[in-house]
Amino acid sequence: xxxxxxxxxxxxxxxxxxxxxxxxxxxxxxxxxxxxxxxxxxxxxxxxxxxxxxxxxxxxxxxxxxxxxxxxxxxxxxxxxxxxxxxxxxxxxxxxxxxxxxxxxxxxxxxxxxxxxxxxxxxxxxxxxxxxxxxxxxxxxxxxxxxxxxxxxxxxxxxxxxxxxxxxxxxxxxxxxxxxxxxxxxxxxxxxxxxxxxx
Amino acid sequence: xxxxxxxxxxxxxxxxxxxxxxxxxxxxxxxxxxxxxxxxxxxxxxxxxxxxxxxxxxxxxxxxxxxxxxxxxxxxxxxxxxxxxxxxxxxxxxxxxxxxxxxxxxxxxxxxxxxxxxxxxxxxxxxxxxxxxxxxxxxxxxxxxxxxxxxxxxxxxxxxxxxxxxxxxxxxxxxxxxxxxxxxxxxxxxxxxxxxxxx
Numbered sequence: 001x002x003x004x005x006x007x008x009x010x011x012x013x014x015x016x017x018x019x020x021x022x023x024x025x026x027x028x029x030x031x032x033x034x035x036x037x038x039x040x041x042x043x044x045x046x047x048x049x050x051x052x053x054x055x056x057x058x059x060x061x062x063x064x065x066x067x068x069x070x071x072x073x074x075x076x077x078x079x080x081x082x083x084x085x086x087x088x089x090x091x092x093x094x095x096x097x098x099x100x101x102x103x104x105x106x107x108x109x110x111x112x113x114x115x116x117x118x119x120x121x122x123x124x125x126x127x128x129x130x131x132x133x134x135x136x137x138x139x140x141x142x143x144x145x146x147x148x149x150x151x152x153x154x155x156x157x158x159x160x161x162x163x164x165x166x167x168x169x170x171x172x173x174x175x176x177x178x179x180x181x182x183x184x185x186x187x188x189x190x191x192x193x194x195x196x197x198x199x
Numbered sequence: 200x201x202x203x204x205x206x207x208x209x210x211x212x213x214x215x216x217x218x219x220x221x222x223x224x225x226x227x228x229x230x231x232x233x234x235x236x237x238x239x240x241x242x243x244x245x246x247x248x249x250x251x252x253x254x255x256x257x258x259x260x261x262x263x264x265x266x267x268x269x270x271x272x273x274x275x276x277x278x279x280x281x282x283x284x285x286x287x288x289x290x291x292x293x294x295x296x297x298x299x300x301x302x303x304x305x306x307x308x309x310x311x312x313x314x315x316x317x318x319x320x321x322x323x324x325x326x327x328x329x330x331x332x333x334x335x336x337x338x339x340x341x342x343x344x345x346x347x348x349x350x351x352x353x354x355x356x357x358x359x360x361x362x363x364x365x366x367x368x369x370x371x372x373x374x375x376x377x378x379x380x381x382x383x384x385x386x387x388x389x390x391x392x393x394x395x396x397x398x
Contacts, residue, residue, distance in 0.1 A: 004292075005263050007253040011246045019231050020224040029217045031289050033247070034254060034263060035308065041251040045244040047210045048232070052240040054206040055233060064204050064233060090230050093203075109234065 062107040062124050064089050072104055079103045084141040085157060087111055095143065111149040112156055125160060132166050139167045146173060261306040261323050263288050271303055278302045282330065283340045284356060286310055294342065310348040311355055324359060331365050338366045345372060
């Protein structure tokens, strides 16, 4: 198509591969970048390369890190007997923001998916089991999303951990704080009733 | 904040600068890129640099181009006596897709904005006037968005062109094809009545 400039179309395609960017946004972004100075675009490109060069994954928990061990696993003031299992790097940030958790993490970086060929090895589950055994972990908190994939991954991890005799817990389901019964779905309300607590 | 990896945060900030990307999307994109191979991320970075190196702007119409003159201005089979004025590069693509226009373009790459210090010079209006004069253009079609900024820019261009005696037209306003009266706003319906045509 002679209408399009090859280097522009190539970049639009690169943006379209990213999550939450559709074809229209990809175009809008590239037209925006066309108006920027070469330095601004080069800085952006350099940030991409630098991120990939610098970021490694912690060998204990698979979280992102600039060193061999991440700052959470390296923090001796934290409770290393509690491990919170999360799906992704972003979930660590979300839980840390609550300020309610002082244990360490295990970052799956995915969920079990036979279709995509993602098994226990890809999620570092053997690494988690080794840590539970070696460090005499006393509680594994499974903090996965309450979706089909999340729950089946949680059940699998529970099954793998049960011979090790470690306590396994999961996040409470219920009404969001500040939420309204009227806007909650039946399953959430049902769980909130089942998991009701004394006041 | 020791929670965050500097190179990751820097990249998230770069993505947040882009249009249609909010803080959550920026994070999601960067976590996605963390999972990609170094080659994939390097390809992305290289596309950015390459686009900026290769893309120039046509010296006749200010459209993007890999050469001195864009493929539309360089196409002798097109009608160089008709110039369509558009706000941005993307609008050229939209109009070309209709297949209903065989003239050439003038790409403003912006709209008049006293606040942002964007005047006629920044939009290449002197260049447009020179072209109209030199090439004996017989029609300038102003295809700007029907917004306040779009319409005031259109009025300004019309005023500048009027001493040159060139016919100035604008896109028809009316109901979108396949649209429904019930969902159109009053101003659109009003214009559709004013601009009614014989059937």
